[in-house]
Amino acid sequence: MNIPTDSLCELVIPISYGSTAVIETGKWGFQKPDTNLLTAPCQEACPAGINIPEVLYFISEGRKDEALFSMLMENPFPGACGRACFHPCEANCIRAQYDESVSIQALEKYVSDRASVQIEKIQPIANESAKRIAVVGGGPSGLSCAYFLSLLGHRVTIFEAKREPGGVLRWGVPEYRLPKSILRKEIRRILSLPIEMKTGVRVGRDIPFEDLDHFDAIFLSPGAGLNPSLGIEGEGLKKVWKGGEFLERINSKEKVILGKETLVVGGGNTAIDVARSALRLGSQVTLAYRRTRNEMPAIRDEIHEAEEEGVRFEFLVQPVKIHPGKKKRLAVKFQRMKLGGPDATGRSRALPVKGEFLTLETDGLITAVGERVELAWVPKPFVKNDLIGLNPSPRVFAGGDAVDQPRTIVTAIAAGKKAAISMDLSLRGNSDKALLSRIRAGKKGSLSMASYLSMREGEKWLEPKGVATYQQMNPIYFKASHRVKIRKRSRAKSLKKFSEVNMGLRPEEARLSAQRCFSCGTCNYCYNCYFFCPEGAVSLDPFLKTRTVDFDHCKGCGTCAKACPRAVVEMR
C-alpha cells in the first residue's frame, strides 16, 4: 500500500495536514437552505414603500448615510415624513404583536437629521433622456414626481403658483412640527437634480394650460388649496378666520394677534395645527368637533399632544350661527350632535340632537373644515367629482390632494412616484401594466423604486415572496423591550415659541430603537445562520449583501432556517 506522506514528520507519527473540506458531506442531506425575501408589513403599509428593515439595519449598524440613501431611494422627504407622516408603518409593525412597535418614524427623523455627511446634492441614476415633463404644483406630490422622473433621467419643469415651493408643507404645517429649515433642505436636495422650478407661475392665470402641450407628459398636483366656508350666518364677521389662511399667515412670519380665547372648528390636521398654533400665540383654545375624538381625522399623536398642551375639546357640536357677543366678542351657537350608523367611509355619522344647543363665547373663531380643489383652470374632461382624474389622458397624470386619494403627505409622495414610474414606462414605450405589480412592495399598492431601477436596468433582483407575518418569525431570538420614550420640549417652553416640540432620538437611543426591528423577511446580518451552522457552510457579507451556502458541505440539518428569526432562510 502506498501511503501518502507529504511531510518528513509523518515518517514518525501520522499527522493529518489535509482538510476535510475535500469530503463532500453535503451529499448526506436531502434538503438545502434557500434565501428568501419577504416584504415587511411596515414597508407594505408605507405608501412610499420605504425599505424600512434595510434603513433600520443601517441605523443599527451606525451606517446613517446608507440609511438616508436607502430612504431617499423611495421618498425625497424623510425629514418631513419623519415628523409629520401619520406612520402607517408603525401600526403594521409585527413587533407590536410581540411587545411594542418599532419607533420607525422617530428613526426616520433621526436619520434625516443626523446623517453625518449631509447629503445635499444628488445625481440622476439613469442616463439622460430627451423627454420633457411638466409638473403643475410644487407641493410634496409634484416635487416627488419631479424627483423620481429626474432620477430616471427625464427633464422636468415645475410650475408653482406661490413664491416658494412646498405646498402644504411650506404654508400649512406649522414650524413647531416641521421646521422650515428642514423642508428647505429637502427641497434644495430635490432641486439639485436637473429640475427647472418656475415659482410664481400659476397655470391658468399666468400661463394657459395649453402652454403645457409641448411637454411629452404632464403631472397635475395642485393640491386642495381652497378653504371652504361653513356656510352659516355670521361667517363674515370680524375675528372669524379660515384655518388655511391663518396658518399661511403664521408660516409667512406675519404678525398675528389673537384675543384671550379662541374657538377652533374642525377635526382634521388643519384644525389641530390651528389650535396648537393659537396656543402659541397666547390664546386659550377650545376645539369644537361634531363627532367624538375617535372619529377625528387628525393624526392620533397630534390630538394627544394638543390636549397635553392645553387645548380643550368640545365634542358632538356643530356651529349653526355666529353673532357678535359682549365686549367685542363673538357668540357661536352650536347644535348638539350624536353619533349614528356608519357612513360610506365607515365613520360614524353625526346626527343632530333635536332642540339641543350650546352657545360658546370667544374672542376669535377659526374654521378648519376641509380643503377643496381649485378646478377653474383644469380642462373639463380631466375633472371628475370635483377632483382631477388619476390618469385623465394618456399623457396626463395626476396625484396628491387634487385626486381621489387620502390626503396625507406620504400618499401625495407615493402618487408622485407612481406617476413618475408610469410616465417613464409609457415614455419608453413600455405598455406592460403587469410590470408595476412586480415592483410592488406587498399588496397594498406601494411601489419600490429600488426594484423598478433593477428591473429597468435588466438586473436580477430578489423578488419578495409575499408579506411576512408574525407566525413566520422565531421570537425566541428576540428579547422583549420597550419603545424609547422620545424627548419632548417642556410644555412651558414649547408654548412660548414655534420651535420644534419633538426633540428626536439620541444616537444611542436610535441604535437601540433600530435594533428592536425584527427585520421581518429581510436579512439584517444577525449572523445566526453563520454562527449556528455546524458545518461552517454559511458565509455572509453585509457589504456585498450576500449570503452564500457551501452546498458541498451543507448537511441540510435545517438549523440555519430554524434559527433565522425573520424567515429569510427556508429549507427546500
Next chain:
Amino acid sequence: MRDLREGLPESRGGDEIKSVWFVLLCCRAEVITGLSEEIAMKEFMTGNHAVAHAVVLCRTPLIAAYPITPQTAIYEKLSEWEASGILKGIMMRTESEHSAMASCIAASLTGVRTFTATSSQGLALMHEMLHFAAGCRTPVVMANVNRLLAAPWGFWADQLDSLSQRDTGWIQFYCENGQEALDSVIQAYKIAEQVYLPAMVSLEAFFVSHFMEPVDVPEQEEVDRFLPAIHLPHKFDIEKPGFLVPVVSSELYRKYRHMAQTSMDSVKEVALRADLEFKEIFGRGYGIVETVMMDDAEVVIVTAGSITSTARVAVKILREKGYRVGLLKIRLFRPFPAEALQKALGGKRKIAVIDRNNSMGSGGIFCQELRAALVHSPDRPVTFSYIAGIGGTDVTPEVIQKIVFDAMGRDEPEEKPIWVMEE
C-alpha cells in the same frame, strides 16, 4: 544529615523492619562519606540522588511527577533544586502518574526534553500512557524504581512492575547501582532522541534507590558534549497546523507500528554506539550486556539489576573454589539484545537465569526472553530459571552459590522455574 533522611524510606505500615535494616545500611554509608556531599570527583549518594543529578545534567526543562515510595526522593531532590534555581525549568506536580506521563508526552511534542520518575503502582497506573508515549514517538525518559506490585502491599525490590510494561514500546535499561543509573539516564536521552522512542531506566527499590555509594557526577560541559540539543521532527507548528495522531486505517496503523519496530530494532546499535561514545568522554561504559569470566565457564549466571553485584562476589568465590562459573548481565532489556546473547552464550553448557520477578503462569521474564532468543541457536545451552529475591527478599552470595550448585547438579533440562525460598 539531610542526605541521610532523604535516604530513609517513608514509614508506612509493615515497612518498619526493613527500615531498620536500611538505616543500618545508610549509617554504614554515612561513616564512609563523613557526611560530605561535596567531595571532589566521587560523591556518596543514593541511586535516587544520582538519577536526579543526571536529570539536571541533561538540562531537562520539564519534569512531571507524582510521589511514590521509593521514588519520592528523586521528585523531592528535583523540587529542591528547582526551588534553589539549580534546575532550570518547570516541575509539574501532577495529581497522578498517569497525568505525569500525559504531560510529559504533550510537552515532548512541543519539542522539549522531559522526565518523570515512578515506581510499581504508579507505573501500572501509567500503563495506558506508556503505550501512548511510544505510539507518539516521544523520547520521554523515565526512572522507574523497581518495587513490587500490590497485593499484598510492600515496598521492596521486584522487577515485575517494569517488566510487565515490556510490550508498551519503551526502551528499558536495568541498572546495577547508582553510578549506572546516573549514566544510563544520560545515555537514555541520547538514544531515545535518536530513535524517537521513550526510555525507562530501572533501578531496584532500596538496593539501588536508597543505597549510598560513591558516584562520579560528570562535569556539565562533558554531558553537554555528549548530549546534543533535542530535535523532534514531529511537533506542534502553528505555521503548519496538523492533527497529531488521528484515527488511521488498519494498514496505516500497521505501517506505523512496523516503523516503530524498525526504530526499536536499531536501538541495540544506537545504544552500543552511545555507550562507546560515553566511555570515550567519561571513561566508563556498560555495553548492552556485560560478560564476566565467561571464556571457560560451564555455568553462566544471568542477572539483571542489583543482583549482578552480588553475583560478581559469588562468581569470585566460586572461581576461587575452582568452579568454572561465569556471569552475564542483561542491561538492555527492550529491545531484547538477542544477537548479543546468542553470541555470548553460544556453546555454553548451562545457564542459570536469576529473575527477581515472576510472570504468573509462566515464570521468570528474563529467562523466558533468553530462552526465546536462544531457541534457534544450534549449540544452545540448557537454561534453568531461578526465581529469587521476589518481594525484595535477600539474594546473598550464598544464595547464588546454591543456585550454581543446583544448576550443576541437574542433568535434565527443567522447564519450570525453580523458586528460591531461602529464609
Next chain:
Amino acid sequence: MASSVQELNLLRPGHAACAGCGLAIGMKLVLEVMGPRTVAVIVPSCEGAIGGVYPNTSYGVPTFHSAFEIAAPTAAGIANGLKIQGRDDIQVLAFAGDGGTFDIGLQSLSGVAKNNDDILYVCLDNEAYMNTGIQVSSATPSYAWTNTTPEGNPRRKKNIMEIMAAHYNPYSATATIGYPRDLQQKITKAKGIRGTKFIHLLVPCPTGWRTPSDISPELSILAVETNVFPLYEVEEGRKYTINHEPRRLPVQAYLLKQGRFKHLGEEQIRQVQRDVDEEWEKLKHRASLQG
C-alpha cells in the same frame, strides 16, 4: 464581524459530525475566537470523529488527539513546553466532553486546576456518552433517558462549576451555543487571563437528546431561559456574576421539546422545576455576596 474571521475557518467543513450537531457549533465558535495561534487538545469523543480520518482533518490549528481522561494535563504539558521555549504567544485549548470532564477526566482536570497551569479548558457538555452511543454520564440530567438509563436517569446532574470554583481557579464560566456572543466574549476574556480557565459549554445533541436536527440553538436558549442552565461566571472561586437575566420560562418549555424527556410525568417535571429554582436561588445568593 469582519468577513476575514470567516475565512479562518478553524473548524473546517467536511467533518463527520451528525447533522445539526451542537458540539460542532460550539467548537467552531470557540476556535473562531481562539484564532490560529492556538494548540488544541482533543480526547476520544465526538471531537475525535469530527477531527477526521487521516490524512484529512477539520482542525485548522495544530491539534493533538490525546487519551480520554487527560485533556487537562495534556494541555498543561503543552502549555509548559511552550512556555519553556518562550512561546507565550500561543494559547493552549483543551476540549473534552462531559464524560471526559465530569467523570473520567475529573481527577486530572482537578490536578491541573490546582496547579493553575495556563490552559483554557472547554467542556463540551452534551450530557451523556454520545460518541459511544448514548450512555449515562454524571452530566446527564435527572430523568433523562439514555441507553444505560432506559427508565430515566435516577440521579441529578453533577455541579461541575461548583467543583471548579472549589479550586479557586481564576476563571470559570458557563456558556451555550444559543448565545454565541456571550460565549465568544467569555473565550476572549479567558484568553486574557493566565492560569486555568474553565468553560462549561452546553451543546445540544440531536442524536442523543432525541430532537430534530434543526433546533440545537433553540434548545440551548431554552435551557438558559428556563434556568436549567444559567449563564454565569466565577472568578477566583468567589466572585459570581450572572451574565444573563433569564426569562424564567417553565422547565416544560425546555424538557418537552426533547425525546429523552418525553416519558416524564407531572411530578417529575415539578421536581425538575424545584431543583432548578433551588439552584437559581443559590446562584443568586452567591452572586449577591459581592457588591
